[in-house]
Amino acid sequence: MERHLTAPGVRIRGLTVVYNTPSGELPAVSGVDLTLAPGTITGVVGESGSGKSTLALSMLNAVQPPGRISAGSVEIDGLGDVVRLRGEELRRTRGRKVGYVFQAAQNSLNPLKTIGAQLLDLGRSHDVGDLRALVRDARELLGRMGMDGARVLDSRQHELSGGMRQRVGIMFALVLDARVVVLDEPTTALDMITQATILRIIREVHDERALTTLVITHDVGAVAEVADDLAVMYGGRVVEHGPVAEVLGAPEHPYTRGLIRAIPRLSGDLGLARALPGRPPTLGTLPAAGCVFRERCESSLDLCRTAEPVPAARAGRTVACHLPGPHAVPVKRKEYA
Amino acid sequence: MTRATANRAGALARRVAGHVARGLVMIWLVATISFVIIREIPGDPVLAMYESMLQKGMSPDQAERATAVLYGFLPKGSLWEQYTGYMGSLLHFDLGRSLSTPGVEVTSLIGSAASWTVLPVLAGTLLSFLLGVTMGVYAAVRRSGRLGDLLALSGSLLHGVPVYVIGLLLTAIFATLWPILPSGGPVDVEFTPGLNAGYLGSLVRHAVLPVVTYTLASYGGWILAMKSNVVTVLGDDFILAAELRGLRRGIVFRYLARNAILPLFTILALSIGMLFGGSIFIEEIFNYPGLGLLLVNSISSRDYALMGGTFLVITIGIVVANIVADLLYSVIDPRVRSGGTA
Ligand SMILES: Nc1ncnc2c1ncn2[C@@H]1O[C@H](COP(=O)(O)OP(=O)(O)O)[C@@H](O)[C@H]1O
Ligand SMILES: [Mg+2]
Numbered sequence: 203m204e205r206h207l208t209a210p211g212v213r214i215r216g217l218t219v220v221y222n223t224p225s226g227e228l229p230a231v232s233g234v235d236l237t238l239a240p241g242t243i244t245g246v247v248g249e250s251g252s253g254k255s256t257l258a259l260s261m262l263n264a265v266q267p268p269g270r271i272s273a274g275s276v277e278i279d280g281l282g283d284v285v286r287l288r289g290e291e292l293r294r295t296r297g298r299k300v301g302y303v304f305q306a307a308q309n310s311l312n313p314l315k316t317i318g319a320q321l322l323d324l325g326r327s328h329d330v331g332d333l334r335a336l337v338r339d340a341r342e343l344l345g346r347m348g349m350d351g352a353r354v355l356d357s358r359q360h361e362l363s364g365g366m367r368q369r370v371g372i373m374f375a376l377v378l379d380a381r382v383v384v385l386d387e388p389t390t391a392l393d394m395i396t397q398a399t400i401l402r403i404i405r406e407v408h409d410e411r412a413l414t415t416l417v418i419t420h421d422v423g424a425v426a427e428v429a430d431d432l433a434v435m436y437g438g439r440v441v442e443h444g445p446v447a448e449v450l451g452a453p454e455h456p457y458t459r460g461l462i463r464a465i466p467r468l469s470g471d472l473g474l475a476r477a478l479p480g481r482p483p484t485l486g487t488l489p490a491a492g493c494v495f496r497e498r499c500e501s502s503l504d505l506c507r508t509a510e511p512v513p514a515a516r517a518g519r520t521v522a523c524h525l526p527g528p529h530a531v532p533v534k535r536k537e538y539a
Numbered sequence: 540m541t542r543a544t545a546n547r548a549g550a551l552a553r554r555v556a557g558h559v560a561r562g563l564v565m566i567w568l569v570a571t572i573s574f575v576i577i578r579e580i581p582g583d584p585v586l587a588m589y590e591s592m593l594q595k596g597m598s599p600d601q602a603e604r605a606t607a608v609l610y611g612f613l614p615k616g617s618l619w620e621q622y623t624g625y626m627g628s629l630l631h632f633d634l635g636r637s638l639s640t641p642g643v644e645v646t647s648l649i650g651s652a653a654s655w656t657v658l659p660v661l662a663g664t665l666l667s668f669l670l671g672v673t674m675g676v677y678a679a680v681r682r683s684g685r686l687g688d689l690l691a692l693s694g695s696l697l698h699g700v701p702v703y704v705i706g707l708l709l710t711a712i713f714a715t716l717w718p719i720l721p722s723g724g725p726v727d728v729e730f731t732p733g734l735n736a737g738y739l740g741s742l743v744r745h746a747v748l749p750v751v752t753y754t755l756a757s758y759g760g761w762i763l764a765m766k767s768n769v770v771t772v773l774g775d776d777f778i779l780a781a782e783l784r785g786l787r788r789g790i791v792f793r794y795l796a797r798n799a800i801l802p803l804f805t806i807l808a809l810s811i812g813m814l815f816g817g818s819i820f821i822e823e824i825f826n827y828p829g830l831g832l833l834l835v836n837s838i839s840s841r842d843y844a845l846m847g848g849t850f851l852v853i854t855i856g857i858v859v860a861n862i863v864a865d866l867l868y869s870v871i872d873p874r875v876r877s878g879g880t881a
Binding site: 262264266293294295296297298302304306307309310311312313314315323324326327328358360371374375 | 775776777779780781782783784785786787788790794797798801872873
């Protein structure tokens with residue numbers, strides 16, 4: 203198959219997503235700006251509840267009630283603003299233009315149908331002319347992920363293990379050759395070794411097909427190996443975003459530092475690994491004014507209680523923090539908006 | 540592949556065998572209980588019958604045989620002899636003879652009653668199932684709209700109304716206030732039974748009210764069950780996943796409907812089994828000569844042989860329905876078919 207090797211860029215601007223709760227509509231994602239450079243893999247990390255899945259669903263305009271996108275845009279090259287898409291146009295975008303691996307990919311299959319039958323449903327839904335070729339591609343993808351493709355296509359969900367189902371979910375996201383791929387915790391049901399293998403395969407396919415990929419994970423260590431860029435989310439904000447080596451090698455935001463310190467593999471010393479103090483915020487406990495992280499921050503200022511820090515370029519990345527950073531290096535790339 | 544298939548077939552056969560065994564035990568229990576009732580009821584009907592035969596001038600031998608024919612076992616002898624005699628005749632499908640309709644075999648009474656029960660109630664069950672399931676899907680999908688609310692409400696209301704109230708209301712409206720339908724009986728007597736328009740038309744006209752009553756009575760249960768199943772499946776991850784993959788609405792709807800309706804098939808098979816006895820109220824109201832009415836009449840006329848036989852047939856109906864329900868579920872649900880539990 204001939205592939206035109208220009209990956210689309212993705213520009214998220216001012217994105218705010220609110221959930222309707224008993225105490226009114228509360229933002230799970232607040233005014234997020236995030237640019238995915240064409241052809242890159244961007245990792246998104248952050249504790250559970252920081253708004254990662256909500257952000258990911260927004261990229262397909264698929265935030266589920268009681269949530270809704272209340273402001274902002276998600277511009278994808280060649281598609282326009284996804285937030286404005288409706289009906290049939292939106293349906294054709296999902297799956298075909300933007301591939302999505304569901305957070306609970308183990309449960310993303312119809313229990314009554316074989317994987318192969320569901321693959322054909324997918325092909326027919328998107329008017330794929332050559333269904334035989336689609337099946338061949340699916341088999342090949344499954345084979346690359348270490349499974350017997352023909353057998354998997356003949357199986358139903360209950361005949362597959364959690365890890366196998368998750369890989370089937372990844373296959374569904376890649377098989378239609380979507381150029382933008384969003385993976386929400388794609389490897390949680392897998393053991394460490396398979397996890398590394400799958401991420402490597404995602405990287406390979408990404409490079410071969412010139413994709414623009416967003417990978418969400420709460421495993422900072424795993425994402426370090428595959429991502430080009432890293433976005434750190436906290437309380438519905440992207441608090442730090444930049445090249446993965448720089449963000450992990452010299453974190454600017456105190457939250458990023460805390461996350462890294464909590465991981466033995468990255469902090470380099472088992473004895474030094476230290477869990478982040480306090481609890482991740484929920485929609486109801488987020489402070490209404492000031493910095494959302496201030497209550498858990500080791501060095502918060504008076505200013506942090508009153509003014510919300512605006513993301514600003516510094517040290518080759520964007521950081522949303524009032525504290526003067528430890529690494530005063532001028533910005534090298536300017537796409538970290 | 541072949542070994543897996545063989546294993547599956549084996550597992551299925553074992554399950555069915557288990558059901559059959561349990562069913563046979565149940566049938567045996569009911570038979571034994573009806574034997575005990577006939578034999579041990581105060582005033583021992585069997586012995587009383589024997590003695591009245593003697594008084595009518597029969598020889599003891601004749602009286603004994605006559606009683607045996609009526610009840611399926613000898614009036615005298617040890618309990619064990621009587622019991623084995625009774626069970627032996629059951630095995631030959633001999634349920635004895637009716638007292639209230641003298642001389643007629645219980646099996647033939649049950650046979651003709653069953654045909655009056657099965658067709659109308661079967662029609663009512665299937666009609667209410669189709670109607671309830673369709674409306675249930677609609678009520679679930681449109682559960683925030685006016686019509687969806689209304690449908691669900693109609694389900695809850697009808698579900699709470701006892702079947703005889705529905706039956707009496709319908710009779711009051713369509714047979715008394717606005718007499719367009721017969722109020723009772725199975726068919727008008729002026730027609731000769733057979734495949735002629737008059738007879739069949741009368742048959743259908745008499746069946747309308749019982750069938751509609753049955754449909755309305757069980758429709759509420761179906762719509763509520765289907766609505767709640769659809770709402771549950773709508774919340775399942777695979778439906779959202781299917782939407783995120785951009786599957787056509789029609790396909791997503793099929794995923795939804797098939798998964799939601801599956802558990803209802805089992806209930807359907809079971810309720811078809813229950814229909815053998817479950818129509819007592821309807822048959823009484825409409826004076827419809829089915830199994831329910833037969834059972835009621837046999838109890839009020841103390842026709843113990845008929846009563847025991849009717850009970851037995853109702854039990855067999857339920858046992859068979861259980862087996863069919865299980866088989867059906869195995870055929871349509873692949874998770875059960877392969878013996879998996881995940
Ligand atoms: N359906 C919902 N109703 C109300 N709140 C929700 C809903 N889904 C998510 N949230 C809230 O939104 C916030 C972000 O959730 P989510 O995007 O799932 O975070 P993450 O993927 O980072 O764990 C959390 O505080 C969560 O409780
Ligand atoms: Mg999540």
